[in-house]
Amino acid sequence: MYRSQKGRYNKMLTPAALQFRQTGRAFGPRLAVDALNLTVAAGEFVALVGPSGCGKTTILNLAAGLIEPTKGEVESFGAPLKGLNPKVSYLFQQDALLPWKTLEENIALSATLSGRDGRDEAREWLERLGLEGFGDYFPAAASGGMKKRVALAQQWIPRRPLLLMDEPFSALDIHTRQRMETELLQLWDEDRRTVLFVTHDLEEAIALAGVVCVLSAGPASTIINSYRIDLPRPRAIADLRLDPRFQDLYRNIWNDLRPEVLRSHAG
Amino acid sequence: MRAKVAASRLGLAAVLLIGWEAGARAGVIDPFFFSRPALIAARLTEWFSTAQIWRHVGLTLLEALLAFVIGSAAGIVLGFWLGRWPLGAAVAEPFLQTANALPRVVLAPLFIFWFGLGIWSKVAFGMTLVFFLVFFNTYRGVRSVDRVLIDNARLLGASESQLLRHVLMPSALGWIFSGLEASIGLAMVGAVVGEYLGATGGLGYVIAQAEGLLDTTGMLAGMTLLAAVVLAIAAVVGRVERHLLRWQQPR
Ligand SMILES: Nc1ncnc2c1ncn2[C@@H]1O[C@H](COP(=O)(O)OP(=O)(O)OP(=O)(O)O)[C@@H](O)[C@H]1O
Ligand SMILES: [Mg+2]
Numbered sequence: 001m002y003r004s005q006k007g008r009y010n011k012m013l014t015p016a017a018l019q020f021r022q023t024g025r026a027f028g029p030r031l032a033v034d035a036l037n038l039t040v041a042a043g044e045f046v047a048l049v050g051p052s053g054c055g056k057t058t059i060l061n062l063a064a065g066l067i068e069p070t071k072g073e074v075e076s077f078g079a080p081l082k083g084l085n086p087k088v089s090y091l092f093q094q095d096a097l098l099p100w101k102t103l104e105e106n107i108a109l110s111a112t113l114s115g116r117d118g119r120d121e122a123r124e125w126l127e128r129l130g131l132e133g134f135g136d137y138f139p140a141a142a143s144g145g146m147k148k149r150v151a152l153a154q155q156w157i158p159r160r161p162l163l164l165m166d167e168p169f170s171a172l173d174i175h176t177r178q179r180m181e182t183e184l185l186q187l188w189d190e191d192r193r194t195v196l197f198v199t200h201d202l203e204e205a206i207a208l209a210g211v212v213c214v215l216s217a218g219p220a221s222t223i224i225n226s227y228r229i230d231l232p233r234p235r236a237i238a239d240l241r242l243d244p245r246f247q248d249l250y251r252n253i254w255n256d257l258r259p260e261v262l263r264s265h266a267g
Numbered sequence: 268m269r270a271k272v273a274a275s276r277l278g279l280a281a282v283l284l285i286g287w288e289a290g291a292r293a294g295v296i297d298p299f300f301f302s303r304p305a306l307i308a309a310r311l312t313e314w315f316s317t318a319q320i321w322r323h324v325g326l327t328l329l330e331a332l333l334a335f336v337i338g339s340a341a342g343i344v345l346g347f348w349l350g351r352w353p354l355g356a357a358v359a360e361p362f363l364q365t366a367n368a369l370p371r372v373v374l375a376p377l378f379i380f381w382f383g384l385g386i387w388s389k390v391a392f393g394m395t396l397v398f399f400l401v402f403f404n405t406y407r408g409v410r411s412v413d414r415v416l417i418d419n420a421r422l423l424g425a426s427e428s429q430l431l432r433h434v435l436m437p438s439a440l441g442w443i444f445s446g447l448e449a450s451i452g453l454a455m456v457g458a459v460v461g462e463y464l465g466a467t468g469g470l471g472y473v474i475a476q477a478e479g480l481l482d483t484t485g486m487l488a489g490m491t492l493l494a495a496v497v498l499a500i501a502a503v504v505g506r507v508e509r510h511l512l513r514w515q516q517p518r
Contacts, residue, residue: 066418084421096419100437100514110423112433138514158423 014042015078017087017162017194018063024071024220025058032058034071034220038213042077042161045188045195047205048223049257050215051264056198057093060164063196064090077161085162089155093166093198095147097139103150104135110158118157125153129183145176152180156187162194169204181208181237189234202257206231206249207240214256217264225256302484310488320492326469328496330386330458331451334393338454339401339447341394346405346443347435351427356406367399372460379465389466393457397450401443408442409435441515444508451500459493470496 018040025033033055040046050056061067062074065085074081076088097106104122111118126135129149139147148168155163169177185208188195199205205212206229213226231245240246284304290296291303298306314320349356375392382388412435420434462471470493477485 064418064422066422088422090419090422092415092419094415096415098416098420098434098437100512101433109420109433113420113424113429140514154423 017042019075022072023069026070031220045209046211047197047209049205051261054218055221088162089160090164107153165197217260306484307488330389331454333390335454338394338397342398342401350409389458389461392461393454396453401446404442404446408439412438
């Protein structure tokens with residue numbers, strides 16, 4: 001009972017998946033992120049929204065341990081981060097599939113690296129993602145949507161307790177995008193692992209997340225407000241935008257976000 | 268398209284050879300200085316009628332192959348090593364640049380002095396040519412591997428040796444092969460120049476002998492043979508490369 005994935009006890013007993021305390025990161029003289037305080041509770045789906053260039057990727061890189069903070073600290077599951085964070089999967093903003101491995105081999109990458117044969121599992125995933133018959137394609141021959149699906153499977157399979165996602169669907173057309181958002185929510189509903197999801201699209205953030213945090217425009221970007229999104233689950237992505245509760249939330253959060261977007265365009 | 272290219276190539280070769288032959292026969296080209304294709308073909312046939320020429324071809328091939336294999340293996344290993352170790356690379360850079368800037372041909376007599384007239388002076392000389400080219404290509408290839416691919420593999424749990432095998436190697440392979448292709452020619456140059464300067468056999472020796480007799484036909488026949496050998500090896504390497512790099516979409 002204490003270990004129940006969906007239970008409330010879980011949230012109180014397990015330390016936060018991520019804890020930023022007064023964290024800052026500078027690149028040379030330029031302060032990208034400053035005085036960042038953010039707690040991502042275990043089992044939560046948190047979305048970060050902010051204007052382009054404000055430091056969203058920087059925050060995920062800090063969480064993954066790919067870069068170190070220049071101020072403050074980052075804790076993950078109760079332990080201060082030193083080097084790579086072994087508890088995360090990270091779906092990068094750029095393409096990270098290995099071009100010389102087929103889609104199937106890419107899905108099975110984490111299995112291969114841990115010395116297991118992941119082929120059967122990879123084939124199941126291909127089927128589940130509607131990619132039967134494409135397993136022996138190389139990424140260069142796959143469409144953008146196919147590659148994102150494969151990348152999602154590649155990161156989902158290792159079952160790390162924390163999934164970082166950096167604008168995963170921004171480059172997709174609206175229909176593919178809604179399909180993938182639905183697929184992501186279905187996956188997430190199965191085990192409710194912790195997700196930190198970065199996007200510049202407020203609608204997407206509200207549709208997917210349980211908590212939406214708004215970042216200010218850079219430099220020295222920080223979180224200016226957080227909102228709990230209490231829309232019931234499971235959510236029907238395609239119709240959600242017509243829901244009055246959705247629209248209320250959108251109006252509220254957009255009031256915070258709009259000046260930041262304007263500021264980032266002015267600067 | 269492919270047939271057209273092949274036909275055009277054949278046509279061009281035929282025009283050049285026939286022009287040369289006809290020019291020589293008409294007296295426009297002096298056969299004493301430039302020989303002519305028919306004579307060269309006759310000389311090659313004569314050579315291959317005895318087993319003697321195979322010894323020379325074999326010797327040159329052996330020297331070039333050893334230089335190629337040892338030189339490129341050393342270049343690849345050092346390239347990966349320094350590519351993954353910035354401090355070492357920074358320390359080694361001026362030394363490597365200096366060594367690479369030396370005109371290598373002046374080393375050939377020195378190597379003959381050190382290693383004698385046998386094959387090892389030629390192998391050593393060929394190696395110095397092959398090594399730097401393969402090293403610099405490998406190093407650049409390793410340095411230009413997409414940062415995101417490395418980070419992704421490391422986060423998925425890749426150890427340094429897995430990183431090498433699944434990410435760095437395949438990624439640098441294109442660079443490495445462009446180095447390898449160019450160094451086949453260099454390995455042959457190493458062998459032939461070495462033989463030319465002092466040896467008891469090999470194609471360079473054959474050419475040098477013909478030169479001593481002002482025998483242009485012999486010299487050109489030797490060069491023709493040399494070119495054929497280089498092209499044959501390049502074709503094999505090209506095959507291997509196409510197989511290993513088949514993930515790159517033809518555009
Ligand atoms: N390695 C780096 N070196 C120097 N500056 C950097 C580096 N990485 C990020 N920055 C700077 O930090 C700021 C935040 O960058 P970041 O990539 O985190 O923004 P982002 O919110 O992810 O942007 P986008 O929405 O366009 O992806 C930018 O001003 C960027 O130029
Ligand atoms: Mg970004």
